[in-house]
Amino acid sequence: MSAGVRTRDPFWAHAAAFGALWGAVEITLGAFVHAIRLPFAGALLAGAGACILLAQRQIMPRRGLSLATGVVAAACKSISPGGVIFGPMLGILTEAVLIECVLLLSSRAVLSACLAGALAACATLVHHVLKMWLFFGGKIIDLYISAIEGAGRAVGLGARAGWWALVALALIVAAIGAAGGLLGRHLGQRAARRPAALPVVCEVGDEPV
Amino acid sequence: MSRSEREGRWTRIGLSALALGCIGLQFGGHLAWSAIALAIWLLALGCMCREALRRLWMPRFWGLSAVFALGCGLLLGPRDLALGPLSLSGQGLASGALMMVRGAFIFALAAWASRSLDGAWIRALARRAGAEPLAESIAVAMRLLPDLSLRLAHARAEAQGWRSLHGLAVTLVAETGRLACEMAGQGKEAAIALAERPAGREHRADGADAVQKYRGAMLSGSPERPHAGSQPPAVMVAVVGEPDSGKTRTVELLVEKLAQAGLRPAGVRQPKQLDEQGQRLGYELADVATGERRPFARRAARPDRQRGFDFDPQGWAWAAERIRTGASQADFVVVDELGWLEADGQGHLAAIHAAVAAAGRARFYLLGVRASCARSIQARLGAFARSIPADAADWEIEDLVGWLCQNRKGRNG
Numbered sequence: 001m002s003a004g005v006r007t008r009d010p011f012w013a014h015a016a017a018f019g020a021l022w023g024a025v026e027i028t029l030g031a032f033v034h035a036i037r038l039p040f041a042g043a044l045l046a047g048a049g050a051c052i053l054l055a056q057r058q059i060m061p062r063r064g065l066s067l068a069t070g071v072v073a074a075a076c077k078s079i080s081p082g083g084v085i086f087g088p089m090l091g092i093l094t095e096a097v098l099i100e101c102v103l104l105l106s107s108r109a110v111l112s113a114c115l116a117g118a119l120a121a122c123a124t125l126v127h128h129v130l131k132m133w134l135f136f137g138g139k140i141i142d143l144y145i146s147a148i149e150g151a152g153r154a155v156g157l158g159a160r161a162g163w164w165a166l167v168a169l170a171l172i173v174a175a176i177g178a179a180g181g182l183l184g185r186h187l188g189q190r191a192a193r194r195p196a197a198l199p200v201v202c203e204v205g206d207e208p209v
Numbered sequence: 210m211s212r213s214e215r216e217g218r219w220t221r222i223g224l225s226a227l228a229l230g231c232i233g234l235q236f237g238g239h240l241a242w243s244a245i246a247l248a249i250w251l252l253a254l255g256c257m258c259r260e261a262l263r264r265l266w267m268p269r270f271w272g273l274s275a276v277f278a279l280g281c282g283l284l285l286g287p288r289d290l291a292l293g294p295l296s297l298s299g300q301g302l303a304s305g306a307l308m309m310v311r312g313a314f315i316f317a318l319a320a321w322a323s324r325s326l327d328g329a330w331i332r333a334l335a336r337r338a339g340a341e342p343l344a345e346s347i348a349v350a351m352r353l354l355p356d357l358s359l360r361l362a363h364a365r366a367e368a369q370g371w372r373s374l375h376g377l378a379v380t381l382v383a384e385t386g387r388l389a390c391e392m393a394g395q396g397k398e399a400a401i402a403l404a405e406r407p408a409g410r411e412h413r414a415d416g417a418d419a420v421q422k423y424r425g426a427m428l429s430g431s432p433e434r435p436h437a438g439s440q441p442p443a444v445m446v447a448v449v450g451e452p453d454s455g456k457t458r459t460v461e462l463l464v465e466k467l468a469q470a471g472l473r474p475a476g477v478r479q480p481k482q483l484d485e486q487g488q489r490l491g492y493e494l495a496d497v498a499t500g501e502r503r504p505f506a507r508r509a510a511r512p513d514r515q516r517g518f519d520f521d522p523q524g525w526a527w528a529a530e531r532i533r534t535g536a537s538q539a540d541f542v543v544v545d546e547l548g549w550l551e552a553d554g555q556g557h558l559a560a561i562h563a564a565v566a567a568a569g570r571a572r573f574y575l576l577g578v579r580a581s582c583a584r585s586i587q588a589r590l591g592a593f594a595r596s597i598p599a600d601a602a603d604w605e606i607e608d609l610v611g612w613l614c615q616n617r618k619g620r621n622g
Binding site (some may be wrong): 012019021059072078139194 | 382
């Protein structure tokens with residue numbers, strides 16, 4: 001083993017390995033989906049992140065691991081060639097915090113996987129609005145509200161229709177995230193059942209495997 | 210601290226103070242003061258930090274800002290202004306303009322601050338905060354990242370169909386977990402069991418081979434081929450990229466930096482020969498140690514010839530001689546432009562095998578490898594201990610140079 005690629009604590013070793021994986025996915029998949037201007041690119045990347053964290057927690061169900069992995073992945077994002085990296089880094093951290101909060105309750109249940117993924121993906125919407133608010137000030141919120149209500153009136157369905165369209169958008173984003181979470185849970189469980197399965201490291205106070 | 214570092218520090222302090230002042234000017238919410246703050250900040254960046262100024266070239270952001278400003282004129286406030294066929298709100302337009310100026314200022318501020326926010330800074334911050342394991346994990350992840358990114362990019366290109374993708378994803382998760390266990394000094398038995406598992410159908414289909422090579426490369430830091438004597442095996446390090454992606458340039462840069470670090474280079478580079486229109490005519494061979502050059506390959510007159518080039522048979526022998534002598538006398542051997550021929554077991558491959566088997570002085574081989582052939586070449590030469598893309602960032606090159614110097618010291622010491 002290379003002396004340079006070594007860390008003693010299994011918890012931090014998993015955070016490093018999966019954090020690097022998440023960082024690599026952000027770089028490769030992120031570049032790809034943005035290059036082809038795929039709709040819901042942010043939600044897809046959040047779903048991929050949820051997938052990695054959920055898979056990781058099936059292999060190593062240690063509390064705080066998702067958060068630590070998120071911090072490592074956010075640090076990896078700092079090498080991204082983009083102009084402003086605060087936003088993506090903060091986005092990764094927010095997703096990790098939300099997923100950690102949900103997985104604290106149960107890291108292996110189907111419902112937690114769905115909820116964690118959905119919340120992580122929906123966080124991209126909130127993150128977008130917050131980013132806009134930070135950049136352009138409070139008027140941007142007024143502008144968004146006017147645009148949503150105006151769009152509803154423009155198609156002859158009334159001001160409320162715009163809000164329903166927004167809810168539909170949030171549901172699509174949440175569904176993408178939930179699918180990512182479920183896929184991660186499935187992949188993690190399949191990986192853990194492989195021949196020469198991984199030794200699972202559990203300490204007192206951690207969830208049983 | 211050197212003079213340039215001191216200057217850099219004072220520049221950062223000066224710009225930070227100026228940034229605070231400009232933020233203060235923005236607080237009032239007056240368009241004129243906000244515009245003055247933006248102008249001062251852009252001027253300061255232009256004088257002291259042009260790199261941050263260049264980062265502002267993001268047409269999408271500017272387009273979006275203009276749309277928002279116009280949107281404010283259309284949607285906010287009473288429409289009291291006629292602009293051709295459009296009736297706009299003067300109050301809304303003023304809000305939009307303020308919004309645009311503020312957005313531009315925050316964007317310029319973030320572009321400058323982002324420059325300081327690199328992995329080393331985050332690690333230092335974590336250390337200062339007493340989170341040493343976190344700092345160590347970030348350092349480890351940064352080392353894994355280039356190879357992992359490359360591996361994922363190749364896997365994405367090679368995965369065909371849903372089943373293949375699913376198998377690859379399962380393998381990736383399993384191997385990442387195993388990598389973590391091995392980094393923590395666990396799971397050796399699991400790794401050995403995986404390595405000894407027969408290459409059955411499932412094994413091939415799910416891409417385990419590729420990821421196992423990645424794991425082996427990252428963990429062992431040594432090739433998988435047998436080697437002679439009690440000498441530790443030489444390490445294969447690759448610069449990977451498609452043709453014209455800058456492999457040779459990056460290899461040359463690495464050679465220069467390694468030579469500056471006191472390592473003696475040898476081997477061959479393969480610079481391109483271009484015509485007046487910049488079209489590739491062929492390749493030359495260049496001795497890395499002496500700079501001596503000779504013609505090697507010309508574009509084939511007949512298009513049906515192998516890979517489109519006519520190679521000089523004596524060129525292979527000339528290169529083999531330099532690889533052989535370099536392996537016995539130099540600290541590292543360069544072999545540039547490994548491609549389809551080496552992937553088929555031809556080209557420079559026999560010379561490299563012979564040099565590795567002889568186990569001379571050279572402790573690593575610096576290879577320029579065509580990306581589409583990297584997997585096949587690793588199957589023949591052993592996994593690359595480290596690889597970087599042809600367009601590697603400065604930090605990746607520095608990191609690799611540091612690792613190679615450390616690796617050499619470790620082996621010699």
